[in-house]
Amino acid sequence: MEILSTPAAMTAWSQRARSGGMTVGLVPTMGFLHDGHLSLMRQLRSRVDRLVVSIYVNPLQFGPSEDLSSYPRDREGDLAKCASVGVDAVFVPEDLYPDGFSTLVSVNGLTEHLCGASRPGHFDGVCTVVARLFGVVRPDEAVFGEKDFQQLMVIRRMVEDLALPVRVLPGALMRDPDGLAMSSRNTYLSAEDRARALSIHRALGAMQAAEAAGERRVSALRSLGRAALDVDRLDYLEVVDALTLAPVDRVDGPARVAIAAWVGRPRLIDNMPLGPSLRWI
Numbered sequence: 001m002e003i004l005s006t007p008a009a010m011t012a013w014s015q016r017a018r019s020g021g022m023t024v025g026l027v028p029t030m031g032f033l034h035d036g037h038l039s040l041m042r043q044l045r046s047r048v049d050r051l052v053v054s055i056y057v058n059p060l061q062f063g064p065s066e067d068l069s070s071y072p073r074d075r076e077g078d079l080a081k082c083a084s085v086g087v088d089a090v091f092v093p094e095d096l097y098p099d100g101f102s103t104l105v106s107v108n109g110l111t112e113h114l115c116g117a118s119r120p121g122h123f124d125g126v127c128t129v130v131a132r133l134f135g136v137v138r139p140d141e142a143v144f145g146e147k148d149f150q151q152l153m154v155i156r157r158m159v160e161d162l163a164l165p166v167r168v169l170p171g172a173l174m175r176d177p178d179g180l181a182m183s184s185r186n187t188y189l190s191a192e193d194r195a196r197a198l199s200i201h202r203a204l205g206a207m208q209a210a211e212a213a214g215e216r217r218v219s220a221l222r223s224l225g226r227a228a229l230d231v232d233r234l235d236y237l238e239v240v241d242a243l244t245l246a247p248v249d250r251v252d253g254p255a256r257v258a259i260a261a262w263v264g265r266p267r268l269i270d271n272m273p274l275g276p277s278l279r280w281i
Contacts, residue, residue: 001082002089007098007136010091014052014138022049026139026166028130031055032072033081036174036182040143041085043171052137053082054091060104061125072187096132105131107161110154110245114258115269118235126151127158134159134166145171147181149256149271153245170280173271175201185266193264196230200259203228203237204272207257211274216250221257221274235260235267242278254278 004010014024025048027040033055045051055078062068075092082090105127110116116123134142144152156168174182179201180194189197203225210224218239225237240247242254251274258271 001087003079004089004091005093007093007096010136011138013089017050018138023140024048024050024052024138026133026137026142027053028133028142029053029055030057030071031078032074032184033078034182034184036145036147038081038085039174040145040171041087044141044143045086048141050088051086052089052091052139053087054133054137056093056096058125058129060128061122063119063122072184091137096129104128105158107154107158110157113240113245113247114150114236114238115260116150118260123154127154130155131158134164139166141167141169143169143171145173147173149258150245181270183268188266189264197263197268199228199230200261200268200270204257204259204270208272208274211251216252218249218251229261231261231263233262239274251275
């Protein structure tokens with residue numbers, strides 16, 4: 001496994017692989033890897049000849065009061081985990097952006113609700129870093145987890161709109177045995193807060209079960225979800241169209257119920273599908 005620390009070295013590595021007729025896959029991460037990240041690596045490992053993982057805590061996607069400086073990091077542990085699943089190269093730049101960098105990539109529409117409404121500028125930072133990574137790594141395929149469902153859909157739209165030669169794949173949302181969605185920020189939770197955080201999973205499950213039993217009214221589903229929550233502050237509990245991410249009043253097609261809430265220190269996000277299954281293309 002090679003460790004590459006500059007964009008030039010990463011691009012040269014990828015060009016050598018591609019000139020030899022090999023396909024390249026990318027799993028972009030901010031590090032502090034967990035089994036959810038590893039599941040994405042395993043998914044792509046079986047599809048490409050050379051697998052790259054990027055580890056970069058992207059300052060552009062953090063707001064002024066968010067946890068950029070304290071975001072958990074574990075370089076040596078991350079490298080060991082990458083090696084354990086057969087990663088070929090790990091891209092760990094000290095800085096991904098060149099001097100004078102002045103470009104932001106924005107996707108309208110899909111970013112107006114959910115996390116886009118409560119974290120202004122967040123998805124501009126996400127799209128910009130991913131576009132930059134795609135330009136440096138030049139992957140044939142990349143995978144993004146469904147836990148960050150809005151991010152996945154935004155990146156897919158960016159790739160389609162800009163005709164970028166990358167296939168973006170969805171990766172299954174991974175949970176701990178108790179049902180909590182895997183997240184690097186789960187390390188912030190005390191034992192008591194973790195127990196309360198499980199109410200997010202229960203709320204989503206209650207809404208999904210009610211919809212499966214025939215309840216289509218979003219107002220009724222949201223009431224069920226709110227009643228199950230035990231959080232310090234709710235950012236949002238929304239049911240949205242799975243493709244447009246616009247809020248809906250009834251579940252008449254593929255939809256997603258999404259929750260963001262603070263439990264103790266961290267802001268946690270989670271989601272589940274509602275209605276007919278979304279057909280990924």
